[in-house]
Amino acid sequence: MLDSDANPGQALEVLGKVFGYDSFRGDQSEIIDHVVAGGDALVLMPTGGGKSLCYQIPALVRPGVGVVVSPLIALMQDQVDALTALGIRAAFLNSTQDFETRREVEAAFLAGELDLLYLAPEALSGGSAMRLLERGRIALFAIDEAHCVSQWGHDFRPDYLALSVLHEKWPDVPRIALTATATTATRKEIATRLNLTGARLFVSSFDRPNIQYRIVPKAEPRKQLLDLLRREHAGDAGIVYCLSRASVEKTADFLVDNGIPALPYHAGLDARTRAGNQGRFLREDGLVMVATIAFGMGIDKPDVRFVAHLDLPKSVEGYYQETGRAGRDGQPSTAWLAYGLQDVVQQRKMIDTSEGDAAYRRGLAAHLDAMLALCETTECRRSQLLAYFGEQGDRCGNCDTCLEPPQSWDGTVPAQKLLSTVLRLQRERNQKFGAGQSIDILLGRKTDKVAQFRHDELSVFGIGTELQESEWRAVVRQLLAQGLLAVEGDYGTLVLTDGSSAVLGRQRQVMMRKEPERVRRSGGSGTAKKSATVAADLSGEAAELFEKLRAWRAATAKEQGVPAYVVFHDATLRQIATEAPGSLAALGTVSGVGENKLAKYGDQIIATIAG
Ligand code: ADP
Ligand code: ZN
Numbered sequence: 001m002l003d004s005d006a007n008p009g010q011a012l013e014v015l016g017k018v019f020g021y022d023s024f025r026g027d028q029s030e031i032i033d034h035v036v037a038g039g040d041a042l043v044l045m046p047t048g049g050g051k052s053l054c055y056q057i058p059a060l061v062r063p064g065v066g067v068v069v070s071p072l073i074a075l076m077q078d079q080v081d082a083l084t085a086l087g088i089r090a091a092f093l094n095s096t097q098d099f100e101t102r103r104e105v106e107a108a109f110l111a112g113e114l115d116l117l118y119l120a121p122e123a124l125s126g127g128s129a130m131r132l133l134e135r136g137r138i139a140l141f142a143i144d145e146a147h148c149v150s151q152w153g154h155d156f157r158p159d160y161l162a163l164s165v166l167h168e169k170w171p172d173v174p175r176i177a178l179t180a181t182a183t184t185a186t187r188k189e190i191a192t193r194l195n196l197t198g199a200r201l202f203v204s205s206f207d208r209p210n211i212q213y214r215i216v217p218k219a220e221p222r223k224q225l226l227d228l229l230r231r232e233h234a235g236d237a238g239i240v241y242c243l244s245r246a247s248v249e250k251t252a253d254f255l256v257d258n259g260i261p262a263l264p265y266h267a268g269l270d271a272r273t274r275a276g277n278q279g280r281f282l283r284e285d286g287l288v289m290v291a292t293i294a295f296g297m298g299i300d301k302p303d304v305r306f307v308a309h310l311d312l313p314k315s316v317e318g319y320y321q322e323t324g325r326a327g328r329d330g331q332p333s334t335a336w337l338a339y340g341l342q343d344v345v346q347q348r349k350m351i352d353t354s355e356g357d358a359a360y361r362r363g364l365a366a367h368l369d370a371m372l373a374l375c376e377t378t379e380c381r382r383s384q385l386l387a388y389f390g391e392q393g394d395r396c397g398n399c400d401t402c403l404e405p406p407q408s409w410d411g412t413v414p415a416q417k418l419l420s421t422v423l424r425l426q427r428e429r430n431q432k433f434g435a436g437q438s439i440d441i442l443l444g445r446k447t448d449k450v451a452q453f454r455h456d457e458l459s460v461f462g463i464g465t466e467l468q469e470s471e472w473r474a475v476v477r478q479l480l481a482q483g484l485l486a487v488e489g490d491y492g493t494l495v496l497t498d499g500s501s502a503v504l505g506r507q508r509q510v511m512m513r514k515e516p517e518r519v520r521r522s523g524g525s526g527t528a529k530k531s532a533t534v535a536a537d538l539s540g541e542a543a544e545l546f547e548k549l550r551a552w553r554a555a556t557a558k559e560q561g562v563p564a565y566v567v568f569h570d571a572t573l574r575q576i577a578t579e580a581p582g583s584l585a586a587l588g589t590v591s592g593v594g595e596n597k598l599a600k601y602g603d604q605i606i607a608t609i610a611g
Contacts (some may be wrong), residue, residue, distance in 0.1 A: 010061050011036060015053070018060065018086055020572075020594035025050050027202045031176070032057050035140060040199035041176045042146070042191055046206045048302070048328030051178045055142035058174070059116050060088065064137035065109055066116045069124065070144040071157050074275075075300065076118050078282065081562045083116060087596030092118035093129065109136050121148070121159035130169075138173050141166050143194060146177035150189045155297070164195045175199070180324070184390075206320075206389050210327045211335050213381040214400040215374070217474065217515055218340030221310045222254050228308065228336055229260055229288070236305035237281070240290045241322055243311035243346075251310065252290040265291035283563045285554055296322060301563070302329035303570045308336045312343035315367035316374060316388050329569050339375050341435055341477045345492035348480075352488065372481035377401065378408045378513050404516040411512035414467060414475050415503050417442060419485065421460045422494045423504065428458070432493035439464075439472040478512045538577060545609065546577035552608050556601070567601070568592060580609050 011032045015021050024032070027043075028050055034041055035058040045051050059066025070076065076092040083090035091105045091114055108114050109132065123129040143149075149160035166175060177194055179186070191197050216224065225240065240255075242248045245266040255262035263277040281289045282301050289295060293313075307326040313319040319337070327333030351364045370388065377384050380402050383393035395402050421438045425431045431453070440447050441455050444462025455461060464472065476494070479485035484499040502508035538546055550573060557564040568576075572592030581587040584602045588595075 011057050014057050014060050016594075018088065018594050018596070019053070020588075020590070020592045020597065022591060024053075026204050028053055031202050032061075034200055035174050035176050036061050038172070038174050040174055040196055041202060042187070042196050042199045043176060043178045043202045044187060045178070045180060045202075045204040046208055047180045047324040048208065048330065049180070049204055051144075051180075054178065055140060055176050056083070056088070056116065058176075059139050059142075062139035064139035065112070065114045066139045066142060067133065068116060068118045068142040068144060069121050069163060070118055071121055071148050071155070071160075072145065072297075073120050074278075076120075078563060078566070079118060079300075082566045085562070085566050085597065085600075086594055088116060089114050090116040090118070093123055094118075094120040095122070106132055112137060121157055121163065124166075125159045125162040134169075138170060141170070141173060141175045143175065143177040146179040146190050146194065147181035147186050149193045150181075150186045161193060164193060167195045205386075205391060207382065207386055207391070207393065208324060208327065209396070209398065210330050211323060211333050212398050212400075213323070213335045213385070215337045215339055215381065216400070217470075218338040218343070219470070221338045221340075222251060224338055225251070225308055225310065226255070226258055226260070228306075228334075229255075232334065233306050235286045237286050237301070237303055238288050238306035238308065239296065239304060239322075239325060240288060240308045240310060241293060241313075242290060243292070245292060247310065248290050248292055255288060255290065260288055261286065262288040262290050265289055265295040267292065267294045283557065285550060285564050293318065293322065296325055299325055300328065301325075302565050303331070304328070304333070305331075306334040306336060308334075308338075310338055312337070312339050312347060312375070313371060314347065314364070316370045316385065317367075319371060319374070320385060320389075329565075329571050331571055331574075337375070341473050341480070342492075344372065344477060344480045345434075345487045348487050349490065349492065369481075369483070376478050376481045376513050378406050378511075406516055407514045408511045409514050410509060411475060411478070412503065412506075412508075412510045414464065414472075415479060415484065415510040415512075416506075417460065417464050418472070418475055418479065419496060419500050419504050421458070422485070422496055423500075424458055424460055425455075426496070429453070432489075432495060434487075434492050435473065435476045435494060438494060439469055439476070442467075442472060443469065474515070475512065479510070482510070484510065538574070542577045542580075545580060546573060548608055548611075549573045549577055549605070552604065556604075568597070576605065576609070582606070582609070 011029070015024065026045070026049065031041055031043055031054045035055065043051060043054055055066060055068065073094045073096060076094060080090045080092055091108060093102060093105050109117055119129060143163060145155065148155050148157040149163065150156060175196065177190060177196055179190065191199065240251060242251055245268045248264050248266045252262045252264040263280060265274055265277050277289070278295070281287050304326050307323045309322070313322060323335035326335055347368050351361055351368065354361060354364065374381065374384055378401060380393070380395040381399035382396040386393040418438060421441055425433060437449060437455070440450055441458060441461055442464030444465060446456060450456055467475070476485065480487065483497055484503055486495050486497045487493065488495050503510055553564050553567050553573065557567050569592050572590060575590045576587070579590065581590065584598060584606065587593055587602055587605060588598045
């Protein structure tokens with residue numbers, strides 16, 4: 001049953017006046033028209049795709065209050081602040097509020113003085129919020145992070161199951177469920193559990209074209225990171241992921257010692273420190289958060305310019321989710337991963353010693369293999385990522401393999417030499433060693449350990465001098481990635497696999513990835529053609545103005561106690577800096593400057609430009 005009196009031009013008008021944007025992106029327009037007309041929708045869009053507008057605009061266009069169910073209680077205040085800054089009447093109800101505040105919000109809702117009301121899901125399974133909603137007029141229900149209804153996912157919230165009653169109680173109110181989780185299984189589960197099987201399905205591409213994917217061989221990871229930040233991301237906000245708490249602390253200290261403002265975040269810190277650091281990261285400009293993967297769920301800071309991984313993620317899904325936190329605002333951003341032999345050894349060990357049963361461990365191993373394949377590919381990283389999520393893509397032109405195509409080379413002979421060393425140690429000496437010893441043997445190095453075990457008497461001693469140590473490590477890494485070699489035990493000793501014998505028996509050729517020359521010379525830090533820094537390609541004058549505007553924004557945000565991006569996004573400041581508008585009318589045409597912000601900040605901006 002669709003309303004017929006919806007005015008088709010209205011959504012576009014709201015987009016311009018309220019949000020200051022001039023056109024819809026992707027499916028937004030169709031989704032909004034569908035919901036405005038009273039239809040149910042299930043929306044799958046990647047992070048940064050622009051899901052919020054899909055329910056915010058219909059809530060403004062349709063009579064009544066838009067009710068948004070979101071599990072991210074900690075972020076409700078920021079979301080409401082951002083809407084308030086746009087002149088939208090928004091509020092939230094959750095368990096952190098005192099009685100008085102709740103009463104005020106309820107009164108505003110009943111009086112029809114709200115455009116949007118955010119609720120935690122647990123509020124709806126309790127009876128009082130239901131009774132409140134029954135007494136007001138509702139424009140729509142938006143169910144954000146809808147994958148939380150999936151029991152097989154990582155973010156299951158039992159309270160989400162209760163949301164299926166919305167349809168029974170309010171059959172005429174349109175519902176829109178949104179998620180960035182892509183798999184078909186989750187999608188189906190959302191539709192069934194939320195009673196949305198009749199809803200129209202909108203699936204966007206999961207590509208994030210503004211993110212540049214780069215994976216480099218790990219040499220001195222902290223130095224490589226510092227190099228990246230100094231050369232390409234000076235002054236930018238970003239996230240650095242590390243596997244352990246200890247390396248989070250060490251890396252944060254290292255960055256601070258080198259003049260980069262960085263904060264640690266991991267489960268070992270007390271709740272107050274964690275919340276404090278997260279709050280600073282969201283609010284202040286240009287902070288680097290060094291964190292374990294405990295950090296990030298629901299962080300919708302739009303101007304995260306880079307996500308760096310100092311350790312190998314456990315799966316492609318995890319990698320995609322973590323890197324997806326970069327560049328929600330659509331501006332150029334970097335996803336950078338340093339990966340080395342030790343990562344493989346360590347992760348295999350973690351899998352071997354994990355608690356689950358054999359099937360569980362096989363699952364983990366399959367995830368790791370897919371991740372390794374991504375690291376060692378000579379194909380476009382992005383097309384490989386998208387293929388993993390069932391999408392086709394051509395060479396993207398914005399990943400390291402597209403920008404500086406690695407050569408692939410026939411590594412069969414080195415592979416045989418390496419495998420043969422492992423075989424001899426095992427057969428002739430009944431010994432197992434880690435990669436280092438095999439490489440020393442191949443290079444003919446008379447180390448103490450070589451002397452002690454008389455490995456210089458092996459026939460393979462010194463037969464591998466055509467490659468350098470780093471190249472031998474790459475050979476080992478790629479053999480591991482291709483399953484032609486394996487590691488086991490606490491010391492990461494090398495052992496042969498079923499695949500090894502085909503290589504040793506010359507029945508199988510082994511192609512390997514050769515790192516581009518420049519990457520190798522600069523110690524593996526990578527050399528993208530252009531910096532992703534927001535101010536990077538601005539002219540001298542514009543860059544200067546951009547910095548002035550940024551300082552103004554920081555002061556304004558601080559004064560109002562809101563994150564800097566609530567005042568204006570980077571992209572908006574950038575456009576203002578480039579165009580240097582001389583009048584309020586000209587300023588009003590900049591993307592991201594709506595009527596409310598123009599009235600509130602216009603004069604100050606014009607003064608900043610003039611001054
Ligand atoms: P998601 O919730 O899907 O991760 P958001 O709704 O937060 O994404 O939107 C991501 C960013 O894109 C926000 O900064 C938002 O203001 C911006 N955005 C969304 N739609 C448009 C549009 N049509 N034009 C310009 N910017 C947009
Ligand atoms: Zn590519």
